[in-house]
Amino acid sequence: MSEAIILAAGMGRRLGHLTANRPKALIEVAGEPLVSRLLSQMQRAGVSNATVVVGFLGDKLIAHVRSTSGAMNIDIVENPRYRSENNITSLGLALVPGRAVILSDCDVLLSDFPAHWLQPDGADITVPTRPLRPKETGTVLRRGMDGEWYIVVTRNCDETLPSDRKTISLYLLRSNEFVLDFHRNMRDAISGGETALYYEDILARSLGSKYRLGIIETESFDVTAFEIDTPEDLEEAESWVAAAGNNWLRSS
Template structure:
């Protein structure tokens, strides 16, 4: 993402005129979320200042990863284990997606997936014959010729499942496996039957993961700037949100809780199925990987 990440966090890069992180916060607000647990690392004060101005209506709790340069998101999630004691949604902060698609994820023990497109890479899953639950995680496409679905990097976990995951995270950290992704834990647990995740399908044409400038260009096409009367129609690709220090940024995580009782977007009945309505979001941790 250079040169943008030389002086600004990737998650504050604008897509369609709005910072990636701002889009996520707005979406969580629409779902009735009122608490965020944010796992930070590189130049974390940038995220503090952004959320102070743009998430003032949330309770925000921060967890700092002091070794973000040498660890991966598995370690950041492990660091948050002591302050997450409710059901929650795990979201990576380099994602843009249509607002309405997040609502079904408020039911715990779910994974967001989509049909694969040529631009997608990374972890995929294989579904059971019912096409409703995950049978296996795979790190690449075309494993055993089974139908693969791309992980969107959004998960929801019940408190019971989180306790199991947290215990497994303890084991990984004790073994020094801090450079891996938390999907490795999910993969092992699904394979042995200790974790069950139901699939929620995201429209493959309505979400994008931004890891490079090409991704940013494609995301801009998918989520174009909404032109307002009297304003310039010029789209500034890669523009960064201002009004706070714009600094390189490797990672962020949220856990959000709160009652959706005042929500008017039709998800109240869905949100009530959770023990509480939480969201966790964690992004890439190492600045060198975020270039």
């Protein structure tokens, strides 16, 4: 896999004053913007082309990405509806039907992005996951009665199960056929006015029983993952960095 889409159009409202004058993707951890580290890690793993979807304070983000992307080819897609619609709209503007791609939110912070993750594993979609934290919500993988894993989008903590595994907002869409169906379902949702949905809702809708889902347990690769949605998330990440020492991130 050599192509990626990074969704960075949102306003990052939950980060409060931290995103008053800068896009969420430029929030810094250990002195480096989130998007810079993610792009560098992806490039080191073998990604050569990335599409960054911008919206809020897009000019700042475009200038930064253009000046720091190195040898990686960067395409920019602008989402003019970032204030009123969810990330399903951003992805709908960037996703190419039938083309395998790595899909990531811009707030993903990884201690490493192993190149092994990009190698074929027989799945149509592969999802890196970590253990679910107490009272955490969001997109999880849940094992069904048939022993298979399924994508479930939770919005309240009472909807989760202790055995669920939290996704890290990064998805490896491996098979062209799955991406084609996913794109079709997403366009149908957008044209049907379902723009309050997350793209993960459409991933779950597209998977069904037709496609094979692979799971990555980040701890098996000694990878620590954060999603920086709130000041508390940022504080937790910074605390982890301080405890881990100087060599915690392999970004270049």
